[in-house]
Amino acid sequence: MLILNVISKLILNYIQVKKMARSAKIVSTGAYIPPIVVTPEEYEKMYGVKVDPNFVERTNVRIKRIAPPGETPATMAAKAAQMAIENAGLDIKDIDYIILGTDTFEAIAPPTSPKVQYLLGGHKYEIPTLDIGASCAGSVYLLDVAQSFIRANEKYNNILVIGVYAMTRYLRNKFMWEWLFSDAAVAAVVSASEEPGYLATKLRADGSFWDYWGIYFGPTKNVGELIKENPDIIYLDLRKAYPPVNEMYWPKLIEAVMQEGRFTKDDITQILFTQVRLQTIQTVMKELGLPLEKTHWVMDKYGYTGNTSALLALHDALANGKVEKGKVVVFVQSGVGYQQGAIAFRWI
Structure with missing residues (x-):
């Protein structure tokens, strides 16, 4: 009996050590880069807004990428995600969770990630999905949530994280600072690892900086009234x-x-x-x-x-x-x- 108790404790200790050793690593990436390219000179011709060369030098933003008509946040995200899955040598059925981060969602509701799941064929496997709104800090937050899920729960071995940005759809193209913004999507597969990846x-x-910069269209009151009072509330506002x-x-x-x-x-x-x-x-x-x-x-x-x-x-x-x-x-x-x-x- 004493020997059995000792063996049981050794097994439990081994299991605990294995759980503690579970880590997460980035195994692949994928991206969707829009094909429409606009230069500062073309931007000025299109909108009458001159881009200061000094602004270009400070930022190093030398072109603008614009998603073509027909592309949406979900379709861009799906293209980047498919590349990441293939680069990882996986299939959509191997993905245990899809987490998407953006501040240009497909809609206020429903969330964007279920549509991306469907576009990838993940609905056949009922892959759970999650949207995260962490603005331009999104990649860090996505990676942190993914590694946390993997390290805490052994049923999650491959998590697909996706960032998508369609901010050109929220521009009035009246101000020089709007030159900055382009569209793109990126994805990564984060997988379980016995070797320490995440550090x-x-x-x-x-x-306190919440009201500095954003798209301030939301249900603070009836949305029809908001638009009537300020038609520009649907656009990005610095x-x-x-x-x-x-x-x-x-x-x-x-x-x-x-x-x-x-x-x-x-x-x-x-x-x-x-x-x-x-x-x-x-x-x-x-x-x-x-x-x-x-x-x-x-x-x-x-x-x-x-x-x-x-x-x-x-x-x-x-x-x-x-x-x-x-x-x-x-x-x-x-x-x-x-x-x-x-x-x-x-x-x-």
Whole structure:
């Protein structure tokens, strides 16, 4: 009897150790890049809005990508997701959960992710879905939710995360700052791993900035009355300028995940930021004492693509051979509301 009790305890201890060892890793990416490309000169001809060359130099947003008629957030998301699934060597039936992040949803209701599930053929397997609204910090939040689900629950082995951005549909094209925004979709498959992939996350938010920048159309009163009072309420509105929160907090977020994840600057292969302003990325890398070779930017090729941008930078960095196996990839993002976050994975 004593021997049986000892054996039982050893088995339970083994099971607990195995559960504690369960981790999550990014195994693939996919992207949808709209084919319509607009230059600053073409934008001025189309809308009579001149894009200041200094603005282009600061941001490094040199073109605008626009989704063609017929594409919607769901169709763009499905195309990026299908590529990620194929790049992982999987089929839709292998996916245990679909999590989609955006601030340009297909509709206020129902959520967008079930439609994407259907477009992928996932309805045949009743794959659960979830929408997340974390604005332009979305990729970090998506990855954090996915790794949390995988590490906490053994029935989730492959989670498909998707970011989609269709902000050009919310523009009036009357102001120069609207030049920034493009459309895109990106996806990644996050899978269970016995080898440590996920390392650390640091999230933060400050709701005192909620009314600075956004699309403020919602049921604060009868929506018909809202539109009658202000027809422009359905469009993106920059009400106040943000202080330099990225310069202030991105280094702190990176240092926080380095400390929690127990890795050093030498372990980092890439730090991938929200792709809104190249000068900010350069400033932060200099403050961290890291060479620009350890980051990657895509706003010059794709425009600013909001919540998709950090994962889109990963997708492009992988295509260009810039991600070193065994090293650490850090994602750092900011979004209106406002929300910020960093998450670190070892590339295994």
